[in-house]
Amino acid sequence: MVIKTAEFVKSSGKWQECPEPTLPEYAFIGRSNVGKSSLINALMNHKDLAKTSGTPGKTQLINHFIINEKWYLTDLPGYGYARVSKTLRKDFENLIINYILNRKNLVNLFVLIDSRHTPQKIDIEFIEYCGESGIPFSLVFTKADKLKPNVVLANVEKYKQELLKTWEDLPEIYVTSAEKKTGGDEILAFISKTNQFLHENHVKFDN
Numbered sequence: 001m002v003i004k005t006a007e008f009v010k011s012s013g014k015w016q017e018c019p020e021p022t023l024p025e026y027a028f029i030g031r032s033n034v035g036k037s038s039l040i041n042a043l044m045n046h047k048d049l050a051k052t053s054g055t056p057g058k059t060q061l062i063n064h065f066i067i068n069e070k071w072y073l074t075d076l077p078g079y080g081y082a083r084v085s086k087t088l089r090k091d092f093e094n095l096i097i098n099y100i101l102n103r104k105n106l107v108n109l110f111v112l113i114d115s116r117h118t119p120q121k122i123d124i125e126f127i128e129y130c131g132e133s134g135i136p137f138s139l140v141f142t143k144a145d146k147l148k149p150n151v152v153l154a155n156v157e158k159y160k161q162e163l164l165k166t167w168e169d170l171p172e173i174y175v176t177s178a179e180k181k182t183g184g185d186e187i188l189a190f191i192s193k194t195n196q197f198l199h200e201n202h203v204k205f206d207n
């Protein structure tokens with residue numbers, strides 16, 4: 001997919017405040033600091049469309065971007081950020097959960113996982129929650145440039161084995177590096193193919 005335009009639309013503190021759900025939407029979620037905002041910038045070939053930071057907890061609202069005037073890309077706050085109060089952490093979690101359960105035009109959630117780690121409880125729990133709630137999602141491993149390729153593959157394999165303990169089918173899996181701009185084309189190809197399918201089948205979301 002060629003990115004002709006990528007524009008910031010708005011930041012929302014509640015799912016009810018998000019833009020009208022008339023276009024297909026793809027959202028990026030994952031633990032705080034996993035690289036959501038950086039990956040969005042890499043996909044859009046834009047330095048600072050989404051705000052990034054070395055300090056976890058940078059993105060605190062639901063941020064909508066409109067791409068090629070045809071689809072929404074959404075940057076969500078991270079889950080599991082330890083260094084905020086319990087109440088604030090709960091607020092973030094409620095914001096995320098309410099968004100994914102209620103957003104009518106959410107076509108796919110990209111769940112980002114740091115490729116440097118073996119399966120983490122909080123990620124597995126979130127993935128299982130998506131599966132149980134019927135939320136369509138894919139897994140995106142991030143920061144692949146930080147490890148040797150065979151170590152990345154071994155970590156991905158460990159995730160697969162962990163998920164196969166509960167699920168028969170595995171989701172789509174992408175391995176990416178925002179730093180080296182790898183893996184993004186596959187994600188964009190998936191979005192493009194899905195948008196085409198929705199268009200051909202006259203899928204509408206706002207009813």
Ligand code: GTP
Pocket residue numbers: 030031032033034035036037038039051052053054055056057058059060077078079142143144145146176177178179180
């Ligand atoms: P929150 O908004 O705080 O939840 O974080 P986020 O998931 O949006 O992460 P963000 O994109 O802000 O990146 C966090 C840190 O990881 C930054 O210091 C990035 O430069 C770094 N980072 C992100 N992606 C990559 C990557 O692919 N490779 C490397 N080496 N560093 C990365």
Ligand code: MG
Pocket residue numbers: 036037038051052058059075
């Ligand atoms: Mg962010």
